[in-house]
Amino acid sequence: MKFAVIVFPGSNCDTDMYHAVKDELGSEVEYVWHDASDLSGFDGILLPGGFSYGDYLRSGAIAQFSNVMSEVVKAAKEGKPVLGVCNGFQILLETGLLPGAMRRNESLKFICQPEELVVVNDQTLFTSQYEKGEVISVPVAHGEGNYYCDEETLKTLKENNQIVFTYAKNPNGSVEDIAGITNKEGNVLGMMPHPERAVDELLGSKDGLKLFQSIVKSWRERYVAAT
């Protein structure tokens, strides 16, 4: 399985993401610059954290019109796994691949600390290696991670089991403690916490590794087992 780490001007977690996939997960991975116009050679798309385009206008707003984003949308429609972490999540929201929007943290502070997350849905291609209700430790690092959606959208998210991770102790004011959601189809996941920073005990936690292992397992079951 081959992953693409999309790099925008201002991305700064691309190296962490690359390291997690290549060295800890042991999969093939390449950096892909934001002006790329073909992602057909990749099986999984990773949008890393950072401050794409300096967070000008709104976090993730400018990135949605990058050349590569129409390819990311295409990959998502084809059912390929797409993971957006932190700024990557913000970009997925701005692009409309996921519902809702991000507001400034309630405290107005940039929060950078480990958070306990509850695995709400273990039936997605991103979370099959976790148990439902499992509490995992994954760090957050954001100033705008205060997830917002209207009542109607929240109802839909719940009905379709799109809420994947919630905070055990809400650090930022997110609606319903939401830390990560998928699209309706379940192949696009956006989350504010950084699983790629929790892939080795040396980093304080390796709870994020199972997320990447889940993606590979799902891909193998779909493509390798069939041949």
Place this chain on the structure above:
Amino acid sequence: MYKVKVYVTLRESVLDPQGKAVMHSLHKMGQSEVEDVRIGKYLELTLQKGDYDLDEKIVSMCSKLLSNPVIEDYRYEVEEVVAQ
């Protein structure tokens, strides 16, 4: 040429923690009459005249990029200006 002034604000239903912080600060200044503060953005666009529907164009720009309709509202004013 047109000068388009766009005002982007958080929707009424969305809490504005930044505005709240500024309001508290104003209260500390002694401005106790201030009941609410909402912080927004102001953008000025200069557009060439042409064969297009100006309102349609502005709405498209505002709803797709300049504001995020999930949490923000916008309004705009248009002025005709002479090219320099």
